[in-house]
């Protein structure tokens with residue numbers, strides 16, 4: 186934001202306020218006499234003093250938060266005038282100003298003028314805010330439309346994963362990929378209900394996120410399929426992690442097929458980097474998907490239906506298949 190302009194504005198408002206705070210009483214002190222303590226209505230002093238103090242607070246808030254422009258100028262002018270009116274009102278509680286007709290006449294002006302300016306400023310502020318809100322809505326809509334987060338699990342989605350994978354490939358550093366797919370999830374939904382299915386996916390997502398290291402990334406690739414990027418991974422780590430994840434899924438009362446790959450880091454030409462990294466990322470994901478299909482196929486041909494599936498036995502599952 187325009188900090189120098191704001192600082193200048195702050196300095197002007199503070200400076201002018203201080204000058205007025207001292208000059209006016211000094212002028213009154215010389216031109217008229219002060220009331221005695223008994224003559225002063227202290228309740229009026231307190232209320233008018235409070236109005237003045239509050240007005241000054243509003244003024245400082247406006248000066249310090251608002252960007253430069255017509256609306257801000259109107260608000261500052263309005264509030265300054267209002268504060269001046271309050272201050273003059275306050276001073277006539279302390280000094281006998283009847284003897285000063287100019288002061289008496291002038292004293293009544295600043296408050297209504299200030300409130301009028303303030304009203305204009307607030308009206309324009311409202312218009313300005315409507316435009317800002319519209320812009321914010323458009324921006325929010327853009328984020329929503331382009332958001333890369335899966336709304337159910339709050340994990341990154343496949344698009345985001347591809348983006349991270351491309352970035353990883355561009356860095357030419359070792360990494361591993363694991364793909365995990367829940368077995369018979371279709372049946373799970375049928376028997377337990379879609380809501381339970383959703384709950385299982387959310388729980389799995391949460392568990393996967395906590396089971397990985399800080400530098401790793403887990404995404405919901407599609408439906409009941411998750412994909413994990415293990416940064417700086419070495420062969421034993423990837424295979425052990427894949428094994429552990431497959432075992433861990435059993436705690437949720439279901440089974441999962443898990444495949445993994447450990448691509449050897451390639452030295453990519455910086456210029457052709459982005460293009461080749463994108464192709465490489467697509468190829469790696471395709472490879473994992475193929476491996477997964479193969480494993481599912483093998484499972485089907487071996488008829489390795491789990492004996493239990495959240496309380497379901499093999500015959501029930503076979504019927505549902």
Ligand SMILES: Nc1nc2c(ncn2[C@@H]2O[C@H](COP(=O)(O)OP(=O)(O)OP(=O)(O)O)[C@@H](O)[C@H]2O)c(=O)[nH]1
Pocket residue numbers: 337366367368369370371372374378379380381382383386407408409481
């Ligand atoms: N509850 C729920 N189900 C989903 C969601 N997304 C996809 N599915 C369901 O997930 C199921 C995935 O089916 P398949 O790809 O055949 O997977 P599967 O039944 O696990 O079969 P295999 O992978 O061969 O074991 C489909 O029935 C989808 O409707 C979701 O967000 N919530």
